[in-house]
Amino acid sequence: MIKSKKTKTVDWIIVIFALLAICICIFPVLNVMAVSLSSNSAITNNKVFLLPVEFTTKAYSYVLSDASVVRSLFFTTYLTLVCTVLSMVITILCAYPLAQTKLVGKKAINIVIIITMYFNAGIIPDYLNVKNLNLLDNFWVLVIPSCLSVFNMIILKTFFRSIPESLKESAKLDGATHWTILSKIYLPLSTPVLATLALFYAVGRWNGFQDALFYISNRNLYTIQLKLYQIVNNLSSIDTHAEANVVSMVTSESMKAATVMFATVPILLIYPWLQRYFIEGATIGAVKG
Template sequence: MRLRTRGEAIFEWFNYTLLVLIILTCLIPVLNIAAKSLSDEASVMAGEVLIWPIHFTTDAYGIVLGSQKFLTSFRNSVYITMVGTLLNVILTVCTGYALSRSRLKGQKAIMMLYVFTMLFNAGIIPTYLVVKGAGLINSYWALIVPALVSPFNMIIVRLYFMNLPDSLEESGKIDGASNVRILVSIMVPLAMPVIATIALFCAVEYWNSYFDALMYINDAKLMPLQVYLREMLLNAADASNNVDMLAQVNVSQESIRGATVVAATLPIVVVYPFLQRYFVKGVVLGAVKG
């Protein structure tokens, strides 16, 4: 192995320094919010909390998790995310597999239509009229159906299936398997990395979505967690207005906001490590072939 030149060493040092600064820029605000949610009122109000809790307390989490509004919105988000992700993955896999087969009539035309939707869309008002015309207003399905098949995810899945050898499908046909059986028993097990990847994409998208709920949902009992979080953060005058169980202990509004943000973010953070090992592999293998 040759020794690095001075220029290469400086360049490597610069890259590491830049990456560390980017990591700190993203990480410090998160740590600050978490620290405030675990600190007492006096420390937060005095501005003493940076990235480590002072006078550790979980009172803010007791208030937030005891709020009926929070629990209702959390349950709504869990339902929307689980159902939406499941249906999205099923439809995306089926569509991607079908469009990966060259024998499909009109394959190129269908692909052009999908790509067209990535470049152009009808806009907010026409989309709202379509959702309203379908009778989905003020229901969970208004937040699930419009995003059921993502063209970007479908293209990744399609390219992944195109990279699989045709001999796998041919062996299944020799054994008398139908197209559905080939997809379920042969293709899907081999495509688990890309399926896990798009499942993570879909779950994050459904979990973080709030604008659709603002447009399509009028019933407060159907609002997802992100809308509750948005109202909590925008109401700077009194965060406790959004918490139906008033604090009987000394907890600052900043601590309540921090606890709400952490509780809203934690589910995705917990799920991510289980899918992260598939993430890079699924995207890279799905993008090898154009």
């Protein structure tokens, strides 16, 4: 098919805007990485932009030598895995029955669930609720309140509804139960959506720090983002006996940048593994309303 001149112009405009968006997203990351790998004098004299100047890894050595940062990284990894698995289980168990046409009270349940997307009690009532449940300084306070995203559930429910009823009816004729239908038919057909939603949950948990900031004071339960928040705002919060000597060799800006990269790179490594599912999974749930 031969494209018209007008169509080619529109395509070039789209490409230009896409390139601009890519630059806007990638330049800050490159700048932070360059700062984390540059020398003290180069950073002080504002010579660093997108490439390291006077390459050095002292900032990373300092970050990796801090046991609290490493501990926060491993804890956040474990927390993210637990939250993602639990969130996916709850999302699936919520989306499947709501996708059934014969579910009694489905409209009322949908309304109640959707209301929670737009209205909430606020920070203070949430804190009092968590406190009354004895969840302060508890691992599960970082898991339970955010284990279900209504938006993600609606995406999965919409996809489940797009699966032909004939598949379910034929399975029922063969004696299949709802658990069998869900595990043998629905879930295998939903791989792109499930992978995408798992990515959403994992990224959301990895980047979250507000709940840890409000509810956690135990240093053993600090997430990597909360630790990063403390380092960026108060470098002295990093507990190390040789801090004075390190600061004399490495600027605070390079240490902050190294910590940002240290907290960002692990979750970025997940994207290549799920990229082939991402676009299909993000849009497939919107095919049918």
